[in-house]
Amino acid sequence: MNSSEPVQAELATFLALILFMVISLGLGVVANYVGRVQSGFLKSYFLGNRSLGAFAVALTAAVMSGGTFLGFPSLVYKYGWVVGLWICSYMVVPVTVLGVLGKRIGQLARRTGAITLPDFFRERFASPLLGLITSILVILFLSCNLVAQFKGGGLILKLVLPQSVHAMLGTAEPGKSAADKMSAVAAAASDEATTKAAATAEKPKYRANTWEDRAYVLGLVVFSITVIFYTAYGGFLAAIWTDVFQSLVMALGVMILFPLAMNAAGGINAGTLAGISQTGDDSYAYGPGAVRAFHPIGLAVSFFVMWAISAMGQPSTLVRLMAFRDTRTLRWSIIYLTIYNLLIYVPLIMIFVCARQILPNLAKSDEVMPRLVITLANPYIAGLIIAAPFGAVMSTVSGWLLIISSGIVRDLYQRFYRPQATEKEIERASYLGTVLVGVIVCLIALNPPEYLQLIVVFSSSGMAASFLAPAAYGAFWRRANGVGMIAAMLTGAGVTLGLYALGMFLASTGFDSGIGAGGALAPYYLLGLDPCVWGISSSFLAGAVVSLKTKSPSEELVERMFGLDTPPLSKG
Amino acid sequence: MMPDKSSSAEDPVYLNSLKDARFGMAFWAIATTTVCGLSYFLGYQRAGQKLTAADINPILGIPGWFFFSVLVPWVVCSVVCVVYAGFIMTDEDLGSDHTEALEQEIHEGKDVHELV
Numbered sequence: 109m110n111s112s113e114p115v116q117a118e119l120a121t122f123l124a125l126i127l128f129m130v131i132s133l134g135l136g137v138v139a140n141y142v143g144r145v146q147s148g149f150l151k152s153y154f155l156g157n158r159s160l161g162a163f164a165v166a167l168t169a170a171v172m173s174g175g176t177f178l179g180f181p182s183l184v185y186k187y188g189w190v191v192g193l194w195i196c197s198y199m200v201v202p203v204t205v206l207g208v209l210g211k212r213i214g215q216l217a218r219r220t221g222a223i224t225l226p227d228f229f230r231e232r233f234a235s236p237l238l239g240l241i242t243s244i245l246v247i248l249f250l251s252c253n254l255v256a257q258f259k260g261g262g263l264i265l266k267l268v269l270p271q272s273v274h275a276m277l278g279t280a281e282p283g284k285s286a287a288d289k290m291s292a293v294a295a296a297a298s299d300e301a302t303t304k305a306a307a308t309a310e311k312p313k314y315r316a317n318t319w320e321d322r323a324y325v326l327g328l329v330v331f332s333i334t335v336i337f338y339t340a341y342g343g344f345l346a347a348i349w350t351d352v353f354q355s356l357v358m359a360l361g362v363m364i365l366f367p368l369a370m371n372a373a374g375g376i377n378a379g380t381l382a383g384i385s386q387t388g389d390d391s392y393a394y395g396p397g398a399v400r401a402f403h404p405i406g407l408a409v410s411f412f413v414m415w416a417i418s419a420m421g422q423p424s425t426l427v428r429l430m431a432f433r434d435t436r437t438l439r440w441s442i443i444y445l446t447i448y449n450l451l452i453y454v455p456l457i458m459i460f461v462c463a464r465q466i467l468p469n470l471a472k473s474d475e476v477m478p479r480l481v482i483t484l485a486n487p488y489i490a491g492l493i494i495a496a497p498f499g500a501v502m503s504t505v506s507g508w509l510l511i512i513s514s515g516i517v518r519d520l521y522q523r524f525y526r527p528q529a530t531e532k533e534i535e536r537a538s539y540l541g542t543v544l545v546g547v548i549v550c551l552i553a554l555n556p557p558e559y560l561q562l563i564v565v566f567s568s569s570g571m572a573a574s575f576l577a578p579a580a581y582g583a584f585w586r587r588a589n590g591v592g593m594i595a596a597m598l599t600g601a602g603v604t605l606g607l608y609a610l611g612m613f614l615a616s617t618g619f620d621s622g623i624g625a626g627g628a629l630a631p632y633y634l635l636g637l638d639p640c641v642w643g644i645s646s647s648f649l650a651g652a653v654v655s656l657k658t659k660s661p662s663e664e665l666v667e668r669m670f671g672l673d674t675p676p677l678s679k680g
Numbered sequence: 681m682m683p684d685k686s687s688s689a690e691d692p693v694y695l696n697s698l699k700d701a702r703f704g705m706a707f708w709a710i711a712t713t714t715v716c717g718l719s720y721f722l723g724y725q726r727a728g729q730k731l732t733a734a735d736i737n738p739i740l741g742i743p744g745w746f747f748f749s750v751l752v753p754w755v756v757c758s759v760v761c762v763v764y765a766g767f768i769m770t771d772e773d774l775g776s777d778h779t780e781a782l783e784q785e786i787h788e789g790k791d792v793h794e795l796v
Contacts, residue, residue, distance in 0.1 A: 151779045158777065189746050193719055196750050199757040200704075200711045203764060208704035212697040215774045221782030231782070376741030381733065390732045393743045395724035405720045412712040435771045442765035450758045454751065458742070527786050584698060672691045 120491025122268045127492075128499040129334045132350045132506075136338025139345035149535045153343035154514040155223045160431045162440035164348050165206070166448065167355040168428060168507075179474070184460035186473040187402040188383050188392035192457045194403055197412040202445040204416045210429050210438045212583035216669060217430035225423050225511070225575070226519040228430065232582045234665050235590025236523075241597060243519040245574055246423050249567040250508045251549065256564045257505045258553035261335070262328025264498050269323055277322040328553055331502075336546035339506035340539050344431070347506035354499030359452055361481070361493035366455040368484040373462035383464040401622050406636030418569060418640050421576025424507050509549075513541040566608040566631070566639070573600030573643030577651045585655075586666045592655025600647025607632045607639035693772045700769060707764075711757055718749035 143152045151157055184191045216222075220231035225246060230239025338346050373379050383392035392398035395405070403411075419425055432438050463480050470476055481490045517537050522529055529537070577596040581588035611632035623633050631639045723745030725731055737744035742751060784790075 148779060148783070150783070189723075189743055192746060192750050193715070196715060196754060197712070199715075199754040200708050200761075202761050203704045204708050207765070207769070208701045210697075211693060211700060211772060211774070215693050215697070215772075218774050218777040218779075221778035221780070223779060227782075377736070377738045378741075380736060380738070380741075380743060384733050391725050393733065393736050394731045394745065395719060405716060405724060408716045408719065409712060412708070412716070416708055416712075434774065435769075439765045439769050439771070442769075443762050446758050446761040446765075450754060454754060522786060527789050529787075580701075584694075584701065670691060670694055 119270075120488045121494050122270060122491075124488075124491040124495030125265065125268055125498055128354070128495055128502065129330075131353060132346070132499070132502055133334060133338050135349040135353070136342030136346040139342030139349060142345055143343055149531050150514075150518060150538070151223050153535075153538055154510060154518070155427070155431045156344040156348060158218070158431050159433050160348065160428065160437065161433060162437045162444055164352055165428055165432050165437060165441035166202075166444035168348050168351040168503075180456060181460040181463070181477040181480075182474040183402075184457055185463050185470065185476040187397035187399070188387075188394075189380070189457070189461065190391075190395040190397040190403045193395065193408045194411055195415070195453055195457075197414075197416040198449040198453055200412075200416050201419065201449065202442040205419045205425060206429070206438060206442050206445065209420055209426075209579055209583055210432070211435055213426060213429040213579065214432055214435070214438070216583065219669065222430065224514045224518050225426055225430075226515055228426070229578055229582065229593065230519075232669060233578075233588070233590040233593055234661070235593070238578075238590045238593050238597075239519060239523070241594055242575070243515045245571070245597065245601065247512050247515050249571050250423070250512050251545075252564055253567055254505060254508050254512070254545075254549045255552050255556045257501055257508070258328065258332060258549050259556060261331035261498070261501050261505065262324055262553065264501070265327030265331050266321070266323045267327075269327065273326075274323055277326065325554065328550060332546060332550040332553075335502050335505050336509070336543055336550075339509050339546070340542040343538075344510055347503060347510055350499060350506060351503035354496050354503055355448075357492060357496040357499065359448065361489075361496060362452050362455050362459070364485060364489060364493070365459050365481065369459040369462040369466065369480065372484060373465040376458050376461060379458075379462035379465045382468060383461060386464060386469050402624060404623055404636060406633070407623060407638060410638035410641050413641050413644065414569070414638055418572030418576065418644060421572035421574070421579060421644070422568070423511055423571060423575060426575065426579055427511060509542055509546055513538065513545050516545070517541045566605055569608075569638070569640035569643055570601050570604045572640060573604045573647050574598075576600075576644055577647040580648075581651055581655070582669075586670055587660060588651065588655050589658060589661045591658045592651045592653075595654035596647045596651030599650035600643045603646045604639045604643030607634060607642060611639075693774065696770050696772060703764065703768075707757075707760065711753060715749060715753050718753075719745065722749050 143157075148157070180191070180195060183194065213228075216232055217228060220228060222228035222231050226239040226242040229242050230236055338350070342349075370376070373382075380393050383398065384390055387398040389398040395408070396403050432441065459480070460476060463476050466483065467476060467479055470479065478490075478494050481493050485493065517534065521537055521541070522534060526533070574597045577600060578588075578593040581593065581596070608631045611630050612628065614632060615628050615630055621630070621633055623636060624630055633639075634642055720726070723731070723743065739747040
């Protein structure tokens with residue numbers, strides 16, 4: 109790499125981010141046009157008219173997010189081959205996440221007419237309270253996550269602003285190299301999964317800036333306007349299409365990096381030996397990992413639950429299962445996702461073991477991805493690869509924004525406040541709701557309260573522990589009732605939150621279990637297992653016990669959900 | 681979770697979905713047990729098993745334990761996923777979409793259940 113390349117890479121990253129934003133805006137406009145020719149505004153705006161194709165389902169329902177794409181290489185570089193075990197449950201994810209509940213959720217969503225997750229639970233169990241609790245939990249979890257994502261988006265744009273803009277704002281940061289900045293971009297985009305895996309004692313990252321930082325405010329405003337506009341205008345399809353786009357760019361990046369890294373390192377084994385030499389620990393080649401017991405076998409089992417099971421209960425996954433076109437689409441999406449996972453994640457492990465040979469002894473392992481890309485690839489390709497996770501942040505934000513606004517418009521406004529609202533009124537409320545949620549989140553992201561970090565870190569496990577049992581029982585168990593599902597939701601969320609809170613409390617007293625990456629945000633690993641295992645199992649147990657101890661659902665409801673025919677709904 | 685039997689159990693979508701769910705969970709359990717079990721016995725530092733650089737036994741540059749415990753199962757699982765989705769999972773008619781009917785019910789105030 110010659111001396112001019114860092115500057116070129118910095119410019120290229122900036123241009124790539126602009127390109128991502130322009131493409132996203134374009135997709136929003138096209139999605140709006142497509143949505144207008146479909147019938148039924150709400151179903152079209154919030155669910156893409158149940159017309160998602162196989163490629164879209166495969167690449168948006170269960171693919172690793174951009175943040176994980178950035179954080180995962182850091183873990184491989186730091187702890188070695190055992191990190192392959194951290195991610196390898198992706199080998200069964202296509203069948204579990206799409207196959208286990210897919211058909212039944214798709215069928216029940218059509219039978220009930222549900223277009224949102226609260227809608228789905230409310231109608232399936234004939235329980236308005238269950239729908240309301242679902243709305244509250246979804247809005248709470250996703251809103252807190254949105255604040256962190258907006259913060260990440262704003263921070264990324266701040267970091268890649270040209271020096272001239274920084275100088276104009278008086279926020280120039282002399283002495284920071286292009287690689288430093290892009291490493292910070294990587295850190296800013298990292299998500300809950302990798303944050304948790306690489307939890308450190310540092311202050312939560314989104315406290316690093318406030319409204320006093322003009323460059324950050326500018327970045328946040330530009331990010332917010334872009335993402336709010338294309339989401340509000342394009343709806344569900346815009347969110348899906350941007351997700352597909354960034355997934356393809358990340359895949360392309362891996363394909364390009366793989367041969368370059370193999371060649372530069374002189375083979376994979378050279379990387380392994382370099383890792384052993386640099387860490388001074390033979391465990392770089394083995395479990396539970398170099399330097400510390402990053403991934404003991406109990407956690408390895410937990411991560412098969414974490415990725416392959418808990419992903420089934422994420423609202424974003426369940427909404428996609430309500431939106432696929434037909435069962436042929438579902439089958440093909442399983443095939444596409446299988447191929448994608450095999451071709452992307454296995455090479456990723458090898459690439460970043462090789463990085464030990466190419467970039468020895470990096471002080472900050474989270475710099476490995478951008479530094480390796482800059483070292484190996486053409487600056488403009490490097491810019492595009494580094495910018496892809498920024499696209500992932502945008503698509504994540506747009507997907508969550510829609511789930512929240514659908515919860516507000518459909519499950520609160522229409523159900524409880526204005527049932528008589530006309531379609532035009534609902535349309536206006538949907539646009540307004542999406543914009544309002546975005547603006548409020550943007551304002552909070554200017555200076556987010558510190559306690560949000562707890563919710564962000566535990567929310568993925570918490571949502572799975574809340575919604576997986578009701579979804580599975582709803583799909584397959586006639587005896588399940590609304591009270592039981594409320595118990596399942598609250599128990600799952602409570603147990604997961606409790607174990608995180610306990611872990612953080614113990615960490616504050618200096619306790620370190622020696623499991624995982626440790627740090628201030630580490631949960632308490634009861635019997636060496638991740639909280640998601642306890643949260644999900646306790647949720648299933650509570651749902652079963654309370655359902656059996658309370659009144660059976662009506663025969664009419666059971667027949668409507670499980671019967672051969674699907675008579676028109678009549679509850680009045 | 682034991683799905684109970686009733687007169688309506690013959691719904692083919694329900695029955696085939698149940699088959700898919702059972703397959704998926706069994707597949708997950710076998711993969712988890714195989715991968716974690718093999719990894720623990722072949723590739724984990726533990727009492728009585730001190731592994732060093734001399735034990736890497738690379739295959740295509742990949743440590744032998746990782747090759748057999750993770751990579752081979754990943755390829756096998758991928759083949760199983762493709763075969764299952766491509767040739768064993770059945771296509772179903774998911775039935776008519778009642779979105780409009782629910783809209784109508786909400787509009788007319790008929791979507792009323794007991795609170796719980």
